[in-house]
Amino acid sequence: MQGDEAGIFAREAPYLDRHVQVGVAQGRVISVSFPRTPDGEARSDHELLDRIESYLDGVEESFDDVLVALTVPTDQRSVLEVLREIPYGENASVGQLARLTAGLDDDNDDDLRTVREALAENPAPLLIPDHRVRDGPGATPPDIVDKLRSIEKL
Incomplete structure (x- = not known):
């Protein structure tokens, strides 16, 4: 930047x-x-x-070099950091994010709630691609989610 x-x-x-x-x-x-x-x-x-x-315009871009200031609770930060690692053109579920995040368990309702809260409070959608989570809330407006998914063929 x-x-x-x-x-x-x-x-x-x-x-x-x-x-x-x-x-x-x-x-x-x-x-x-x-x-x-x-x-x-x-x-x-x-x-x-x-x-x-x-x-x-359809150019594959990861934005992984862009520094994002995450002023969210530590457990949510961990979820968002894992989410940034989901590659362009791929998606994940809330349960998968929980499994991939250290200290969280996809069989624990509180941990799944933590993932959903992190997604909903994402301060930098697109850079932290909540549109790649197919079954969770996100900070990206729904009509924008559909268009971003279309770009990435999700």
């Missing part, structure tokens, strides 16, 4: 029929959202938005 540049950056994404908006602080992404109208202070010139635009 562009050094330590901080701010809100947004760009129209015609395929999504929305904007993609990214919040950056200290060289880390702190938020990703899909507003119909971007923040009035948002700028459109950011390398990450270029990459997201390419992804939306």
Whole structure:
């Protein structure tokens, strides 16, 4: 990413029929959202938005080198870190995420709830690809999930 540049950056994404908006602080992404109208202070010139635009055009992109600031409880952070490892074009279930996350058990209702809460509170959808979880909630709006899955042929 562009050094330590901080701010809100947004760009129209015609395929999504929305904007993609990214919040950056200290060289880390702190938020990703899909507003119909971007923040009035948002700028459109950011390398990450270029990459997201390419992804939306069908270029395979992992975003695994993008630093994301996760200000969520430790157990949720662990789930989101595992989720980032699910490759482009592949998906997982809530149970699989629980099995893959150290200290969680897919037979434990509390652990499955932890996975679902992590997905729902994901601060950076797309970069942390909750659209790749086929049976869980996510922070990505449902109509956007469908389009992201279509891009990745999920």
